[in-house]
Amino acid sequence: MHLALPDYLIILLYFAVVLTVGFMIKYKIKTTNDFLMSSRSVPLWITSLAFISANLGAQEVIGMAASGAKYGIMTSHFYWLGAIPAMVFLGIFMMPFYYGSRARSVPEYLALRFDDKTRSLNAVAFAVMTIFSSGISLYALALLMKIILGWSFEFSVFMAAGIVLIYTFLGGLTSAVYNEVLQFFLIVLGIAPVVFIGLHEAGGWSGIARNLPDNMLHTWKNMGSVNDNPMGVNGWGMAMGLGFVMSFGYWCTDFLVVQRAMIARNMSAARRTPIIASFPKMLMPFIVIAPGLIAMALTNAHADFSLPLKPDGRTDFDMALPSLIAHYYPSGLLGVGVTALLASFMSGMAGNVTAFNTVFTFDIYQAHIKKDGTDEHYLLVGKLATVFGILASIGTAYLTAGFNNLNDFLQLVFSFVNGPLFATFLLGMFWKRTTGHGAFWGLLLGTVFAGIFHGVTVAEGKGGWLGLNIYEFHSGMGQAFGVATVAWVCCFVFSILVSLLTKPKEEKELEGLVYSLTPRLKDPKNPVYLAIAMIILGIILNLLFF
């Protein structure tokens, strides 16, 4: 694929705008609060779009198209079964505690609700995860640009990291959030044309349906047995593993996304942020999953497009979206498509770095290294943490490039760590008897048992590292859902057992942190009706593609 002058113009225009945003917002940054929390003054429409944009990184844009090509419409369960209910739950039930407690981060809420060791465990795990996620995003960007544009690995890594560093260092979280919103529109408007062209080339929906097996065209119809669908997961595994544990674990507890709601201007806006965001979120499958279906249908139809193969002869599903863009876009629009891909990677990286610098400054540095520093001191630490986060991401990108299986390994570790977290929050917010010891040991043992479960099960040749094989999953996705479920159940059970054996906090210390001890909110803009509407729309989409 070769870029022409109009394509470079679009790319340069995008870089100029994101850098200009950083330079302009720099003048608004006076305090740590400005830099790391946007002074909690961001309008609702921006927090809502940033909320889904922070998640609209490489994994979402490239990965969901790949899953669409591999598994079909079932991939939409990540949205219509997983994300939507979780985002609504966050807005209605959990945001009052995050925002109302005035915690500056998710780990800080854990400190207020439980104790410092639970906060530290979560903060360190989250900080490491964000650095690796950011580095993997950078690695994937460089690899993609090398394949489709022939750019050198070093050029892509340092160009993307340099731009993200400049605008996050200068403008902090506000700059990252502003750019995320710009990136959201760019990704939607840059990728939507591929769906229109692809539908036209494939002969519309009926043409796609003719060229794909029936089990790729339904969300629920083939979920009675693991043998009936390409994902190899049954309805229970899907509902529990993805719909409950993984989705609620991510959307309700991952500071990367929750941070976007926590910087809203008031409690009402913070609650409505994830609920309003759930509307564009439920439409995203038409942008990010549909290209995968189209690519597979065109390949099966032996049209002039086909999915590329890996060196070992297997289909390279990850190239579904980039190869459609490269194949069908004319010069000009090609620049928009490439910029949209660049934006998705940079958005993911900036989101991780801005979450990292906040958690490092408040939950690691201020909590353990220097408790009584001045605001200027913490602002400096926040800025240095941003630089360190970017440099560490570059290091991680090279580490990932050097070890073929590192990416898979890290994704697995992330699932071990994230899986049990929602159990900790659920118990902490809704059962006042939960203790700090219970939360800490629940998290730790949930992670350990998830690792053990992975060590005794196998899927697609992976897992079983303990030398035992008590169950073979039909797909890696099914194994991931299983691991997450085990992590959640173990964390839940051990948290309860240890809590019952240890002394809880006084009730007056838990006011505003636990549901039963917190006065009900009197919000004139009650988001409950909006939440119900979103759930109904989600159900309708499930039924339409049943």
Place this chain on the structure above:
Amino acid sequence: MQKLTDLRFIIGLFFSLSGVVLLGTYFAIEQTNHPQMNLYAGGVMLLFGLFMLLMFARGDAADA
């Protein structure tokens, strides 16, 4: 400076200029690979950009 950091202005400017580039490409460069998509996408981006600029011009600073 306060006005220029309004996100509606930033988004509006970016998409208006991108739309102009795509429309310019459609009229100036002859292509065989779905050239009309530059016209449609450029038109949509230009309209969206102008809409955001209009919102910026009409809106109050609290929504910036």
